[in-house]
Structures are given as C-alpha cells and as structure tokens.
Amino acid sequence: AQKITQTQPGMFVQEKEAVTLDCTYDTSDPSYGLFWYKQPSSGEMIFLIYQGSYDQQNATEGRYSLNFQKARKSANLVISASQLGDSAMYFCAMREANTNAGKSTFGDGTTLTVKP
Amino acid sequence: DAMVIQNPRYQVTQFGKPVTLSCSQTLNHNVMYWYQQKSSQAPKLLFHYYDKDFNNEADTPDNFQSRRPNTSFCFLDIRSPGLGDAAMYLCATSRDKGTNEKLFFGSGTQLSVL
Numbered sequence: 001a002q003k004i005t006q007t008q009p010g011m012f013v014q015e016k017e018a019v020t021l022d023c024t025y026d027t028s029d030p031s032y033g034l035f036w037y038k039q040p041s042s043g044e045m046i047f048l049i050y051q052g053s054y055d056q057q058n059a060t061e062g063r064y065s066l067n068f069q070k071a072r073k074s075a076n077l078v079i080s081a082s083q084l085g086d087s088a089m090y091f092c093a094m095r096e097a098n099t100n101a102g103k104s105t106f107g108d109g110t111t112l113t114v115k116p
Numbered sequence: 117d118a119m120v121i122q123n124p125r126y127q128v129t130q131f132g133k134p135v136t137l138s139c140s141q142t143l144n145h146n147v148m149y150w151y152q153q154k155s156s157q158a159p160k161l162l163f164h165y166y167d168k169d170f171n172n173e174a175d176t177p178d179n180f181q182s183r184r185p186n187t188s189f190c191f192l193d194i195r196s197p198g199l200g201d202a203a204m205y206l207c208a209t210s211r212d213k214g215t216n217e218k219l220f221f222g223s224g225t226q227l228s229v230l
Contacts, residue, residue: 033215043204045159045221052216091158095215102147102166102213106158 003027004092004107011112013082020067021077021110023092031097034075035104036066040088048090051075082114119143122207122222129197130230137192137225139207145220147213148190150182151206153224159206165190166213194227202229 005024013019025034036048051059051066059066067076079086092107120141129135139148147166151159162176165184179201181193194201204224210217 031215033217035218037219037221043206043224043226045206045208045219047218047220050216050218089156093219095217097215102171102210103149103161103164104219108158109156111156 002107003105004094006092006107006110008110009108011110013079013112013114015084015114015116016081018078018080019082019112021079021090021092021112023075023077023107025073025075025092025094027073027094027096027099029096029098033095034066034068035093035095036064036075036077037091037093037106038086038088039091039109045091049077079112084114084116087112087114120207120209120220120222122205122225124225125223126226126228128228128230129194131199132196135194135197135227137194137205137207137227139190139192139222140188141190141209141220142188143209143211143220144187145209145211146187147210147217148184149208149210149219150190150192151208153204153206162192197227197229199229202227 032053034051037045039045049061049064051068063080065078089109089111091109093104149164150162153159163172184190206224207222208219
C-alpha cells in the first residue's frame with residue numbers, strides 16, 4: 001500500500017477562492033509528522049506547513065491550514081484566497097518515528113493552477 | 117541567508133561519462149539527503165547521511181554513490197549515467213531525524229544525458 005496518497009493529479013481554482021488539496025496516509029506508527037511542500041516550476045521545494053500526530057489543533061500558517069482528521073488518516077491542505085503565485089505542484093509528505101526513521105515519504109503530488 | 121546550494125543548476129553529460137553533482141549547506145544540519153525526481157513525479161530518496169552515517173535505499177542502483185566529506189558538503193556521483201538517469205536531483209537537509217523535522221531543499225540540478 002502507498003504510504004501517502006494524493007488522488008488529485010491536477011486542480012484548478014479561481015483567483016481569490018479557497019482550494020483543498022487532498023492527502024491520505026497509511027502508517028501503524030503512533031508517532032509521525034505530516035508536511036506539505038510547494039514546488040514551483042523553478043524546481044525548489046518549499047516547506048509550507050507541519051502537523052504532528054499528537055497535535056490536537058489543526059496547523060495554520062498564514063493562508064495555509066491543514067485539515068487533520070486522524071481517524072480517517074487524512075491531512076488535507078487548505079489554501080485560502082488563492083493567488084496566481086500559488087500555481088505550483090504540491091506534495092504531501094510523512095515522517096515516521098520508527099518505520100523509515102529519519103526519512104520523508106512523499107505523495108505523487110497535485111498540480112494546482114490558479115486562474116485569473 | 118543560510119541555505120542549501122546545489123551546483124550546477126543544469127548539467128549535461130554523455131552516456132557512460134561519470135558526473136558529480138554537489139550540494140553545500142550553511143545550516144549546520146546533521147542530515148543530508150539526495151532525491152531523484154523525474155518529471156512531475158514524487159521525489160525518490162536515493163540515500164541520506166546522518167552525520168557521517170551513510171544510509172542507502174535498497175532500490176538505489178549501484179551506479180549511484182555519495183560522499184559527505186564534512187558537515188557542509190555532500191556529493192552525488194553517477195559512475196556511468198544512462199538515459200534513464202536524466203532527472204532533477206534534489207539535495208535536502210534536516211536539522212535532525214525527528215518526525216517534526218522539515219526538509220530544506222536546494223534548487224536542484226537538472227541532469228541531461230546525451
């Protein structure tokens with residue numbers, strides 16, 4: 001089974017609207033971290049947001065929030081008020097405490113296009 | 117600014133001709149990673165160093181080697197590049213191995229094999 005599943009290869013959103021990018025994960029490790037990264041066409045991956053498995057509150061970073069539903073093993077990224085500069089590929093990733101310790105496992109990514 | 121720097125940005129090599137990609141970091145991070153990323157796919161971990169400890173992924177071809185002579189530098193050597201090795205190579209660092217450690221990436225080296 002894939003560790004990280006992103007089911008949306010591509011998404012479109014109108015500028016200034018909100019968009020949700022889906023991510024589900026699979027682990028039996030009780031301690032893990034979930035991350036979202038942005039990769040513009042220039043290639044450099046940029047960290048956006050982090051959620052720990054024991055965190056009670058959903059993480060927020062500016063216009064980014066992570067909708068963490070632990071029982072469903074989902075960690076969706078919500079981008080509010082989309083901007084043209086948000087057009088990029090977005091990757092969900094996980095780090096586990098025991099299995100694959102010290103490594104990040106990535107999903108296949110979602111390409112987001114923001115339309116003016 | 118502290119950062120992860122990869123050189124060169126673009127590298128062209130010939131089929132079978134050894135090539136070395138370099139990565140340096142000013143973050144003083146313990147862990148350095150090399151990822152291979154083919155067009156619009158997930159980055160694939162090739163290997164990582166925790167300090168001087170080298171960790172190879174089971175499916176990383178023997179054609180790929182790495183060196184980390186000191187904390188700041190890490191090199192990826194491809195001994196005999198094939199056409200299938202054309203890809204973006206991303207270097208990343210993390211402060212430590214914990215589950216809360218985010219990755220800091222360089223801008224990548226795009227490798228072409230002719």
